[in-house]
Amino acid sequence: MLQITNLHANVGDKPILKGLTLSLNAGEIHAIMGPNGAGKSTLGYVLSGRPGYEVTEGEVTFNGQNLLDLEPHERAAAGCFLGFQYPVEIPGVSNVQFLREALNAQRKNRNEAPLSGAEFLKVAREQATALGMDMDMLKRPVNVGFSGGEKKRNEMVQMGIINPALAILDETDSGLDIDALRIVGDGINRIMRRPDKAVLLITHYQRLLDYVKPDFVHVLADGRITRSGGPELALELERDGYKELAA
């Protein structure tokens, strides 16, 4: 589904990714772990097309399509979803309005008919309920006044509503207490653990992986993948630290 080959990327003049290669198939969940500053968030932004993150070498294909040629909104319409480490506040715009417009913009891009208000609200209510989020929160402005945990839960509700083929989740576990971690973990499994979907889970810690079992774990250090393995690699990292393994 996603094929990253020898990816080099700069932020400003500074090289961050230095020859990263990674392959995700449908039905797989991959965890990317690594120390601060290794380029984990940069990977998420580069894959989503954030302005200011410049690819200098390498290629990325998504279902055979050159992903790097697409604008951010086209990548979203093609089925890529980025779960933000720091979800952004948009004052005056309700979650419902934001998501409906986003979803219908994606559908328009794919030449699909827009969802009516009623159809959309049905989907939104299902997803909010499944993630233990009050419908009132969906009517509030996007992330405004939300706690860190609520923002992350909101990202998962968005993911559920948008229902992407590929989710790139950037430290979705940070700032979550144990209960919220379980709810978010369950959400990822419910929405994304499917034969036609894939997840790239970017995380510092093993603890989310107690809830979302990865098929593969990769260590990202200094802009490239230095080690890959099964779920046991995450436990090893937890025990020995990155320093030992990244070398």
Next chain:
Amino acid sequence: MSDDMDIKDKAAWDAAERVADYEHGWSSDIETDFAPKGLTEDTVRFISAKKNEPEWMLEWRLKAFASWKTMTPPDWAKLNVPPIDYQDAYYYAEPKAKPKLGSLDEVDPEILRIYEKLGIPIAEQKLLAGVEGGEDGGLPQPRVAVDAVFDSVSVATTFRAELERAGVIFRSISEAIKEYPELVKKWLGKIVPMHDNYFATLNCAVFSDGTFVYIPEGVRCPMELSTYFRINAENTGQFERTLIIADKGSYVSYLEGCTAPMRDENQLHAAVVELVALDDAEIKYSTVQNWYPGDAEGKGGIYNFVTKRALCQGRNSKVSWTQVETGSAVTWKYPSCVLNGENSVGEFYSVAVTNNYQQADTGTKMIHNGKGSRSTIVSKGISAGHSNNTYRGLVRVAPNAEGVRNFTQCDSLLLGSLSGAHTVPYIEVRNPSAQIEHEATTSKISDDQMFYAMARGLNTEEAVTLIVNGFAKEVLQQLPMEFAVEAQKLLGISLEGSVG
């Protein structure tokens, strides 16, 4: 929502029909379509004669014209306006002068593109573009009464019968001068005095047409009243005159919607709007203004010098101004409330968008003369391109006005790094019991917000529209439903090309 569009469709259809009918109704006793170019006493006499006005009206006009010649344009606004040659313009044009188009295919594609983006129904597009007739069927019951002002003569009023049953008078001001001279005499020029300012005085001398509304005591107007203002003929100044009188305990909501076609020449527009609310009466006045703002280089566009003022004369009277200003090359406009009545209420909700080389200096005046009078001002300015956007507002409390309250909020949103946002509040309080609050913010659309919205599937333009609409929400939600949807789209269209 679809109901609202149907209603607009019907209203537009009716007005379009009237316009098409017009040819058979008017021209027989009129020889010229234009008053001769230039502005002299003869021009004033010509206009008055064309409209078969009574002698008192002509005298009023001539008095204004004599004053105007001694006045100078105001220079205190933060606007850079080239000198206007008042002798190089026409002051009166009949709608017949406007070319009639056979179909929408003949309309400037750029204008059609904007109509399309606004989601304006076909029948209304034809009306706006000046296409004769139209095809439509199965029309639902209308709820919006339209008084279409095409160029200078009001050619269509609709729903008159239903309004008359309620006792509401909804007329062109020309008709009202003849049919209800006492009402007109009583209030015309009483809210905005004849010598108020250069542009208002000019309007008194040469006003061409406009709208008159009277809501009798205790009557809640059964529908929204609406006027489509249009500027069609080249080089024709527009001098609209509106007078709305809400008698005791009455209520009316009035919508003023504006569009204008592309023109290279600068066009002068100097309207005067006077509102008066007596005891317990309420007027809600909403404007969406999207006249031609000039091109991306700042060439052309409308000059909009408007004087709008409401007199809250009665106890517990209330006037609420809501405006969405996206058009015009130059906007000079301060819809105000003179709060004479005890416990009277004035409100001003404004969104002003400037892009490219547009200039807006807009705001309000809340003059608190009545005890316990209250006012709310919410102003949202959005500046993009090389534009300048100024909020200018006055809150004044008279010495014997006890217990006055005002809340003012002025927010500015900047797009890009070349635009300017300015806030100029004047506060004059002469009574110590007054409570005055003023809040102001200036912010930019952040890269984080843009990317977040785009990562969810919105393109640059959609993302800007969404964020800007969120910024302006407190004002937009004051608009009647008929306008709200169009206004939201308009904000996005006005900011096209300003980001990314």
